[in-house]
Amino acid sequence: MKNKTTAAWLAFLGGPLGLHRFYLRGWGDMLGWLLPIPSALGLYGIERARMFGLDDAWSWALVPLLGFTIAGCALTAIVYGLMTPEKWNARYNAGAPADAPPGRTQWLTIGAVVLALLFGSTVLMASIVFSFQRYFEYQIEEGRKISQ
Incomplete structure (x- = not known):
């Protein structure tokens, strides 16, 4: 039987790795296997920002992927935690x-x-x-290039 508390903690702590998806739906869940991709891209963006500075366009495009993935998994943990026992058991404990x-x-x-x-x-x-x-700073830099 799938425990709601376990699923909520897995979504919160291991969500970007898809752990909650594997717990609830098994190893064949495609979204569980796809969740680490934006997480890895976001970590790569953080590494690019450390290597090339914050002016690197790829870093400011990639870093938010990790943040949005973490936020989405936190929202999933909230949804799991607030689900009624009847709905939880009907969905995950048939x-x-x-x-x-x-x-x-x-x-x-x-x-x-x-x-x-x-x-x-x-x-x-x-x-x-x-x-x-980063977007607005980029726009200001481009505007300065045009005005000169």
């Missing part, structure tokens, strides 16, 4: 009673939801700010 223990919300489930909300919203806002700042 054949189990509607009020089976794996679908119940516990304090650890609430902890995953709170941390996912805190960390996910912070990473999302930081990714948006980084993207827009």
Whole structure:
């Protein structure tokens, strides 16, 4: 039986690697195998920013991929944690009673939801700010080139 608390923590902590998808849907889940790609590209963007500085256009295009992936996985953890036991058991524990223990919300489930909300919203806002700042700086540089 699939436990809601375990799935919420896996989505929060291991979401960018697809761990929650593998836990709930098995090793054949295609999205679980695709989730590490934007995570790896974002990490590559961070490494490019360290090597070439923040003026590197590829880094400011790639870094937000990691942030948006983390934020999306945090949102998934929130959705899992707030799902009613009846809906959870109907979706992931077919054949189990509607009020089976794996679908119940516990304090650890609430902890995953709170941390996912805190960390996910912070990473999302930081990714948006980084993207827009770099974009507007690039536009100003291009405008200066045109005006000279």
